[in-house]
Amino acid sequence: MRPFHLFTALLVLSVLPGCAPRPGKAASSRAEPWFRDVTAAAGVSFTHHSGFVEVMHPNLLQTTGSGCGLLDYDGDGLLDLYLIDGTHPKDGGNRLFRNRGHFTFEDVTDRAGVQGHAYGMGCAVADYDGDGHPDLYVTNYGTNILYHNRGDGTFEDVTSRAGVAGGGWSTVSAFVDADGDGDLDLYVGRYVRFTEKSKQLCGRMGVMVGCDPAEYVAEPDLLYLNQGNGTFREGAARAGLRDPNGRALGVLVDDYDGDRRPDLYVANDGTGDYLFHNEGAGHFKEVGVPAGIAYSTGGRALASMGCDWGDYDGDGHLDLVVGSFDGEPEGLYRGSGQGLFTAAGSAAGLSIATSRVLTFGLGFVDFDRDGDLDLLQVNGHVHPLIETVDPDAPYRQARQLFENVGNGRFRDASASAGPDFLAPTVGRGLAFGDLDNDGDTDLLTNNNGSPGVLLRNDFNTSNHWLGVQLKHPGGDLRTLGAQVVVEAGKRRWTRYCRTSYSFASSNDPRVLFGLGASTDPVNVTVRWAGGGETQVRSLAPDRYVTITPQ
Amino acid sequence: MRLSGQLKGSARAGARPACFSFTGCCPGNRAAHAVSLWVVVAAGLITAGCRPVAAPVPPSSPEYSQLPLEEVRRRANSGTDARALRELAYRTLQQGDAEGALRQSDLALTLDANSSDAHNIRGMAYAQLSRPGDAAREFQIAVKCAPKRLGPRLNLGRLFLTAGQYAVAAQVFQEALRVDPKSEKAARLAGDAWRLAGSSLTAQKYYRKALDLHPDNPQTLARLGEVLVNRGRCDEAREILARARELGDKEARTRSYLGLAWAITAAGPEEAATALEHLEGARAAGEQGSHVYYGLGLAYLTRGDLKQSAQVLNEGLQRYPDVPGLHYTLADVLARTGRAAESQKSRERSAELTVLHAREERFVDALSEHPNEIRRYLDYADWLFGRGEGARALPVLQQALRIRPKDPEISRRLTRAQKQATRPVTSSPGRKAG
Numbered sequence: 010m011r012p013f014h015l016f017t018a019l020l021v022l023s024v025l026p027g028c029a030p031r032p033g034k035a036a037s038s039r040a041e042p043w044f045r046d047v048t049a050a051a052g053v054s055f056t057h058h059s060g061f062v063e064v065m066h067p068n069l070l071q072t073t074g075s076g077c078g079l080l081d082y083d084g085d086g087l088l089d090l091y092l093i094d095g096t097h098p099k100d101g102g103n104r105l106f107r108n109r110g111h112f113t114f115e116d117v118t119d120r121a122g123v124q125g126h127a128y129g130m131g132c133a134v135a136d137y138d139g140d141g142h143p144d145l146y147v148t149n150y151g152t153n154i155l156y157h158n159r160g161d162g163t164f165e166d167v168t169s170r171a172g173v174a175g176g177g178w179s180t181v182s183a184f185v186d187a188d189g190d191g192d193l194d195l196y197v198g199r200y201v202r203f204t205e206k207s208k209q210l211c212g213r214m215g216v217m218v219g220c221d222p223a224e225y226v227a228e229p230d231l232l233y234l235n236q237g238n239g240t241f242r243e244g245a246a247r248a249g250l251r252d253p254n255g256r257a258l259g260v261l262v263d264d265y266d267g268d269r270r271p272d273l274y275v276a277n278d279g280t281g282d283y284l285f286h287n288e289g290a291g292h293f294k295e296v297g298v299p300a301g302i303a304y305s306t307g308g309r310a311l312a313s314m315g316c317d318w319g320d321y322d323g324d325g326h327l328d329l330v331v332g333s334f335d336g337e338p339e340g341l342y343r344g345s346g347q348g349l350f351t352a353a354g355s356a357a358g359l360s361i362a363t364s365r366v367l368t369f370g371l372g373f374v375d376f377d378r379d380g381d382l383d384l385l386q387v388n389g390h391v392h393p394l395i396e397t398v399d400p401d402a403p404y405r406q407a408r409q410l411f412e413n414v415g416n417g418r419f420r421d422a423s424a425s426a427g428p429d430f431l432a433p434t435v436g437r438g439l440a441f442g443d444l445d446n447d448g449d450t451d452l453l454t455n456n457n458g459s460p461g462v463l464l465r466n467d468f469n470t471s472n473h474w475l476g477v478q479l480k481h482p483g484g485d486l487r488t489l490g491a492q493v494v495v496e497a498g499k500r501r502w503t504r505y506c507r508t509s510y511s512f513a514s515s516n517d518p519r520v521l522f523g524l525g526a527s528t529d530p531v532n533v534t535v536r537w538a539g540g541g542e543t544q545v546r547s548l549a550p551d552r553y554v555t556i557t558p559q
Numbered sequence: 560m561r562l563s564g565q566l567k568g569s570a571r572a573g574a575r576p577a578c579f580s581f582t583g584c585c586p587g588n589r590a591a592h593a594v595s596l597w598v599v600v601a602a603g604l605i606t607a608g609c610r611p612v613a614a615p616v617p618p619s620s621p622e623y624s625q626l627p628l629e630e631v632r633r634r635a636n637s638g639t640d641a642r643a644l645r646e647l648a649y650r651t652l653q654q655g656d657a658e659g660a661l662r663q664s665d666l667a668l669t670l671d672a673n674s675s676d677a678h679n680i681r682g683m684a685y686a687q688l689s690r691p692g693d694a695a696r697e698f699q700i701a702v703k704c705a706p707k708r709l710g711p712r713l714n715l716g717r718l719f720l721t722a723g724q725y726a727v728a729a730q731v732f733q734e735a736l737r738v739d740p741k742s743e744k745a746a747r748l749a750g751d752a753w754r755l756a757g758s759s760l761t762a763q764k765y766y767r768k769a770l771d772l773h774p775d776n777p778q779t780l781a782r783l784g785e786v787l788v789n790r791g792r793c794d795e796a797r798e799i800l801a802r803a804r805e806l807g808d809k810e811a812r813t814r815s816y817l818g819l820a821w822a823i824t825a826a827g828p829e830e831a832a833t834a835l836e837h838l839e840g841a842r843a844a845g846e847q848g849s850h851v852y853y854g855l856g857l858a859y860l861t862r863g864d865l866k867q868s869a870q871v872l873n874e875g876l877q878r879y880p881d882v883p884g885l886h887y888t889l890a891d892v893l894a895r896t897g898r899a900a901e902s903q904k905s906r907e908r909s910a911e912l913t914v915l916h917a918r919e920e921r922f923v924d925a926l927s928e929h930p931n932e933i934r935r936y937l938d939y940a941d942w943l944f945g946r947g948e949g950a951r952a953l954p955v956l957q958q959a960l961r962i963r964p965k966d967p968e969i970s971r972r973l974t975r976a977q978k979q980a981t982r983p984v985t986s987s988p989g990r991k992a993g
Contacts, residue, residue: 309883336791
């Protein structure tokens with residue numbers, strides 16, 4: 010355990026813009042939809058181009074993307090939207106939508122200069138250089154892009170200078186201080202070696218479909234170590250992040266064993282998932298098998314995709330969820346607290362409801378603010394013709410919302426979420442964030458070959474909440490991965506500040522707590538990444554607070 | 560993002576012996592002759608054909624099948640009644656005298672050289688004599704003589720099925736289904752072939768087609784249920800397997816899969832108890848597949864009976880030491896009882912086997928998809944040699960040799976595999992169980 014210091018807390022209480030209840034969001038009964046599609050009304054016009062012309066026969070690349078992101082790029086206290094496209098900018102390109110408040114957005118892509126230049130897959134957001142502005146890293150099929158935020162509403166492509174181009178087929182990424190040297194490094198998950206010369210389609214059940222990823226050689230992941238001068242050097246192998254056979258479609262950074270060092274989880278498609286335990290001194294050890302998360306029930310390797318950590322059963326230990334192929338068990342693993350996990354999909358009541366969907370983006374979220382973590386996921390198949398051979402597995406699939414009902418169990422509450430939520434899509438990216446600062450989590454989804462969708466959380470509840478925004482002089486280095494413990498009355502919650510989870514998506518960095526019916530004053534303890542603790546007492550609920558160490 | 564089915568190993572482990580008949584292989588049908596074959600001649604190698612037929616050959620007359628044996632024999636002895644000779648040959652075959660059936664069908668062919676029935680009987684006789692190459696040739700001639708008849712096609716498919724050439728069998732049954740789209744049997748057999756080939760999804764498609772044609776066939780329902788369990792569709796599997804049992808399916812295997820479906824989805828002790836009732840019942844009735852031990856282990860674990868779970872999983876592992884699911888579930892049990900080191904060992908073994916099986920499935924899938932690419936046979940064989948399991952490469956190489964006779968690369972490996980096959984086997988680290 011690393012020693013950490015107690016800081017004298019300096020609390021900056023600030024009610025963020027738009028925090029007041031939205032006038033248009035009238036109290037609704039529980040029979041009303043919990044989520045509404047507000048895409049068009051919000052002025053968000055984006056269609057993902059998957060790039061395949063022969064609609065029925067996309068190859069593997071054309072069926073995989075893409076993700077999306079939420080970031081407050083202009084520092085106005087409102088989360089902006091970033092949607093990633095699968096074509097060259099002249100045919101569409103990635104789009105950045107600035108949040109103007111009250112669920113209205115404007116397309117500022119060209120002004121900001123973040124169109125992308127390749128087949129986009131995902132993004133990660135962090136202030137890697139500590140200048141106070143969130144930067145944007147975009148993974149591509151081809152050269153990746155590091156967009157440095159100039160702080161004036163524009164970005165600069167610094168990829169070459171920084172040395173983080175990657176290459177090949179990068180899918181997911183996350184910022185993390187992997188070597189503990191006091192700056193943010195960058196983990197880049199890559200998928201398979203796939204070129205124009207590769208086999209494009211394979212015959213399955215009499216139809217031509219994109220080939221199984223196992224058809225291609227896996228591409229090793231990368232770890233870009235921040236040199237502290239705006240440049241990075243690749244050092245995955247030296248750090249023990251050996252990736253002989255993984256086809257990464259998910260990456261998480263979290264301290265799963267509570268030793269105050271960030272660990273890495275990598276979700277691999279069709280082979281065992283990795284859990285890289287941070288041994289300190291910049292070295293990792295792969296412990297997926299002994300920890301029990303490499304394989305699922307029956308010892309099967311899942312087609313793992315989007316993923317998330319969270320303590321869904323409230324026992325104080327992090328649990329893991331990972332999306333999987335239809336017909337595979339839900340990759341839910343319950344943490345026992347000794348670095349061990351057991352498959353828990355059936356026991357949690359998820360096995361049947363998730364057996365017919367193919368899940369990409371997903372995450373734990375307390376959508377109803379009752380104080381426990383629910384599970385929300387977007388689904389969509391990879392083969393447009395799947396229905397011709399398996400009528401039970403449609404290409405476009407409904408999203409799913411599993412409400413936590415306590416005792417480690419979920420119930421499928423999707424039907425109550427409303428018709429907009431249930432509208433079938435080819436779901437891929439899913440980003441979680443409070444877009445109107447009203448204390449609940451809204452959703453941004455990116456859908457393969459179809460329009461992106463913005464879903465506003467309209468769940469009507471009198472449950473209380475507290476939002477925590479972390480600010481540290483050390484920047485995101487000290488906030489990402491920080492543990493936030495909230496106590497209200499007799500209840501206690503532990504969450505983490507994180508952005509990279511779900512599928513190839515970046516999420517709201519603020520930590521939102523549902524407090525249930527409690528109106529008691531709230532005590533907050535922040536354990537900063539890299540050490541140090543801040544305690545703040547007797548906060549009033551139903552607001553965002555910004556907590557700094559000094 | 561795989562498309563292949565689940566638990567392929569289990570699906571293959573569930574192979575049942577096929578049988579040969581005019582009309583089917585259910586008990587009580589006119590013939591039910593299981594044969595044990597290692598190899599068959601690939602369909603494309605058969606060059607013998609039927610002479611041009613002036614008029615369609617009528618199927619066997621029901622009139623003859625009703626006649627007493629003595630009357631059939633009397634008419635056959637006249638030496639001029641081809642139908643009587645065929646009927647006699649068939650009855651002789653039924654009595655287990657394959658050589659006699661061949662002689663009688665030979666006589667029938669001297670009277671009617673284009674008789675599909677006679678060739679079909681000869682095919683069955685050869686199959687009974689463990690001469691699959693000759694059997695395949697006769698079935699194919701029978702098909703050429705009467706392309707619209709299903710019997711020879713189904714028998715040819717069964718021949719491949721029994722020989723483990725599941726993908727080839729599936730093609731034959733699919734062709735039969737094209738000839739007669741209303742043949743429930745052809746659809747069901749296509750489902751069986753794809754299930755055994757490891758393609759649960761395609762198997763499911765054909766079983767559903769068979770059920771469209773005959774919704775209440777408990778046998779089809781049972782197999783569909785099994786496929787659905789392997790595809791993770793346990794909720795539907797539970798309903799379908801229960802329905803199969805309601806319709807009279809008494810097989811322990813069906814009950815065991817019903818129990819497994821409950822075990823996989825059991826969220827608490829009550830559902831686990833239902834699983835245990837079925838699984839223990841099936842085990843008592845003689846079903847001892849690895850999936851039974853896996854289901855029992857899961858169900859006892861869900862019920863919180865760790866000791867019982869560990870016991871049954873260890874029992875399963877004694878029989879099936881290479882099934883990853885048994886190791887994995889045991890690892891869970893051991894972790895919960897605080898035996899971390901043993902748990903880790905079990906997990907590592909499970910992981911090792913999973914990787915191994917996945918690799919082997921890639922080879923098998925490749926052979927199914929590209930049955931004429933010799934390189935794929937050689938790669939598979941080399942991998943088996945590398946694992947010290949050269950004996951298992953024998954049927955793979957024999958099949959390759961039939962596609963490309965006298966190929967020195969194949970022959971060299973075949974000799975090596977034959978040598979290894981004759982050695983006493985003491986262990987097989989990666990062999991699939993069941």
